[in-house]
Amino acid sequence: MLNHGKVYIIGAGPGDPELLTLKAKRIIDDADVIIYADSLVPEEIAGFAKDGARVYGSKEMALPEIMDVTMQAVAEGKTVARIQSGDPALYGATLEQMRILEAEGVDYEIIPGVSAAFAAAAALKVELTVPEVSQTVIMTRAEGRVPMPEGESLVDLARHGSTLVIFLSVTRMFRIANQLQDAGYPADTPVAVAYRVGWPDQQIIRGTLADIARKVRDAKITLQALIIVGKAVDPNLLDPASDERVAVSHLYSDAYTHLYRRAGQGSHADADRAELYEAGGYEVQPEPTTPTLAAGDD
Ligand SMILES: C[S@@+](CC[C@H](N)C(=O)[O-])C[C@H]1O[C@@H](n2cnc3c(N)ncnc32)[C@H](O)[C@@H]1O
Structure with missing residues (x-):
């Protein structure tokens, strides 16, 4: 059994290195091998590696290659930090890595991180769960190359009228806005699109289901963005005078x-x-x- 080294699957947060947990930082500092998702994790985070650590960007590596590098290091008794964006539990392709580690009897641990969903909420200054406005958050994605399981299409989820956090889907903004309106969200439902939250070029675009797609197209945002839909992201909620119907917790x-x-x-x-x-x-x-x-x- 290959079981000398250890693998840490680490959530690095949305981009801002200061949103790394202390634990993640400590493990990255000490790791012998770093494999980081260089499409979504800044180089600065991999730069915490100690002198002599081997550092790999994974954006051009396929899973077998990532796992070969990992297994080789583990067999040498080394510690591997596999650094992923946000929290590994959300759209992290984590399960397929864990299954291989399990099959090989490799010791591994997951270190949670700040999901882009929560970093976006912070950047927007919104609470995703506002009493009597929305008490439910659905994290999802629009159907693309990955088919949605039955009952999880945007139209199905829209029935709940809750806060929607939509990953991996900003290129489908027009279709999403139309689908949500067809499914019952009013055209004036507030929407925010958060692009590269925590990066120096972060952008926040606010609008409604009626106009957000055009705004996103005009801003030429085609990747690394989250779409948050629902009354909870209405910026007017911050104004104490604007809406007396907002209940307090x-x-x-x-x-x-x-x-x-x-x-x-x-x-x-x-x-x-x-x-x-x-x-x-x-x-x-x-x-x-x-x-x-x-x-x-x-
Ligand atoms: C492969 S998923 C990874 C999500 C990650 N595990 C998380 O918890 O944030 C990548 C998608 O997450 C969102 N995302 C990741 N980082 C982001 C950021 N800094 N700003 C906005 N959206 C981000 C985008 O929707 C992007 O398409």
């Missing part, structure tokens, strides 16, 4: 009791702990309820 509401704060306490001191609590899948309890905060609870 129960999480920080003074009227709600939850594990870390009683209603009416008026203090947000424990808000971060409350967020952790909600992230665990527990419901925030509306008043009136018996306060759940008991001595000794943490």
Whole structure:
């Protein structure tokens, strides 16, 4: 069994090297072999490699070649950093690599990264899940060379009316805008296209389903862009005066009791702990309820 070295499949984030996790940076610093997706990961990140590390750009390598380099290094007891863009779990072609590593009994670990989806939301200054606007995010792509599984066409997904984050599809902007309108999104639905987020030439284009395709064509954007569709990306939501119908999250509401704060306490001191609590899948309890905060609870 080839099991002397170790392979790390690393999410490098959207491009900005400062969005690497500390763990990713440490592994890249120490790796003997770096194989990085040089179409989407900047050279600067591969440049963290130590002196003497072997560095490969993978954009012109086919999977067998990538895996040959990987296996050879592992057999020599070396550490391999396979650096991919964003988070490896999204459109990362990660499974096919893991299957080979599993079949060969190679020790490997995945290091998550900041997906372009979240980097784009940050660049746009939007929350993808706004109470009573959208509580669901669908990450998808338009059908192209890769066929969509049954029930996952844009028309099927559009039925939910939720926030859509569409990868790998900006060349199909006209078709997407038409399909979404045909499927029920109003023509004035806000859309943002985020091009090369985290790179020096980042561009953000905002519009609606009615005009975004033309704007994207005029900006000559044909790759490395994300399309985000839905009311949650309406820039007017940021204006406190613009829309009184926007509900605030129960999480920080003074009227709600939850594990870390009683209603009416008026203090947000424990808000971060409350967020952790909600992230665990527990419901925030509306008043009136018996306060759940008991001595000794943490
Ligand atoms: C092969 S997928 C990789 C996605 C990646 N795993 C992630 O989590 O962001 C490549 C697609 O992700 C999106 N993408 C990746 N990096 C991007 C960036 N810096 N800005 C905007 N979109 C990006 C684009 O839709 C691009 O076509």
